[in-house]
Amino acid sequence: MANLTCDTRLTRAADVLLKDHFCVRDGECVLMTTDNATDPVVVDALAAAAGRLGAKPVVVSMPRLPFQGSLADPHIPGPVVEAVKAGDVWLDLTFPYMAGSHAHDQAMKAGRARYILLGDVGAAGLARLYGGVDFDRLFEVQSAVDAYFRAAEGKTCRITSRLGTDLTYTIGKPATRKDRYARNPGSQTVPGSAIMYPVPESVTGVVVLEAVFHEHYCVPKEPVRLEVDGKIRSVTGGGADTRVMDRSLRRAGGGDYGYLIHFSYGFHPAAMATGSSFIEDIRVVGCNAIGLGLPWWVPGGGENHPDGVVTNQSMWIDGVPVVEDGKLLVPAEAAEAAAILEPLYA
Incomplete structure (x- = not known):
């Protein structure tokens, strides 16, 4: 593994994100939306990377939003809405984030911005996610797992975890994708995880959440347990965080x-x-980000949902073992690539 200084790792990560992933060109406007919890070191590193590419970095800051998605609409100032429609590349460093908000919708309809949800990533995190791995090889795994999940539409998936998660569902239609080269307007998320959308009414079983993002992100003193039969039927455990999850x-x-x-x-080997x-x-290897609430096609749905995290998951699709205690087993080409996908530094 390479022995790189922290500054070198962050510089590499910012260059990979802007040059190698988002293909930033000379003269483009790179807009960063930030809040009072955003790591200023990340902002400086990204602004410097934009400058090296001949782009024009712009930072728009506001108080931290209380909610994400359209629930944040009343709290997003009008000048911010106008700014995000004018950028060529939009790096969203707010958390709760702006994806799914009216401002985000307007920017996507304007057809100019290439957006990425970076959220609460700090300097060390950005260095790991974008600078801590061979990016081409990471996308080999990304593309193969995404294709496998897309092809599994209509099949039955079962997910379990060490702490007691055990649920099944029918895999629904894919709705998002990650692009190796973000050259066209639209929304992207950080690579290193592959997403599946269920047929919502088909989900049954128990989910034990080890971390939660309700009104903020945290690890509860005890896990939050959800009983699910089509809809979520109960929310227990978790102490005070259960009450926050309930109201969220x-x-x-x-x-x-x-x-x-x-x-x-999640399969990013450098993620911590x-x-x-x-x-x-x-994006930690074996993790599962589970979205809770209303699907995006239902009025009031989309990004207005809490999330929970399950670690060390196991997964079967139509009875075929896909993940075992966090380790990817199939598809074979993705499992082989993942097995040799090591962090560039410790």
Whole structure:
């Protein structure tokens, strides 16, 4: 593994993100939306990387949003809405984030911005996620796992975990994708995890969440347990965080708990379980980010949902073992690539 200084790792990561992933060109505007919890070291590193490419970095800051998605609409100032429509590349460093908000929708309809949800990633996290791995090889795994999940539409998936998660569902239609080269307007998320959308009414079983993102991201003193039969039927455990999850679900679901609306498999070998960065934690090998609330096609749905994290998951699709205690088994080409995908530094 390479012995790189922290500054070198972060510089490498910023260059990979802007030059290698988002293909930033001379003269483009790289807009960063930030809040009062954003790591200023990340902002400086990204601005410097944009400058090296001849782009024009712009930083727009505001107080931290209380909610994500359209629930944040009343709290996003008008000038911010106008700014995000004018950037060529939009790096969203707010958390709760702006994806799914009216401002985000307007920027996507304007057809100019190439957006990425970086959220609560700090300097060390960005260095790991974008500078701590061979990016081409990471996308070999990304593309293969994404294709495998897309081809599994209509099949039955079962997920378990060491702490007691055990649920099944029918895999629904794919709705998002990650691009190796983000050259066209639209939304992207950080690579290193693959997402599946269930048929919401088909999900049954128990989910034991080891970390939660309700109104903020945290690791509860005890896990939050969800009983699911089509809809979420109960929320228990977790102490005070259960109460926060309860009101977050009801706020996002219009008074109801709603459904389980997405699952994922994390496979980024450089990602670390921080307990403080949701964006990084859900990409740790074997982790599952589970979306809760209303599906994106239902009024009030989309990004207005809480999330929970399950670690060391196991997964079967139509009875075929896909993941065993966090380790990817199939598809074969992805498992082989993942097996040799090591961090560039410790």
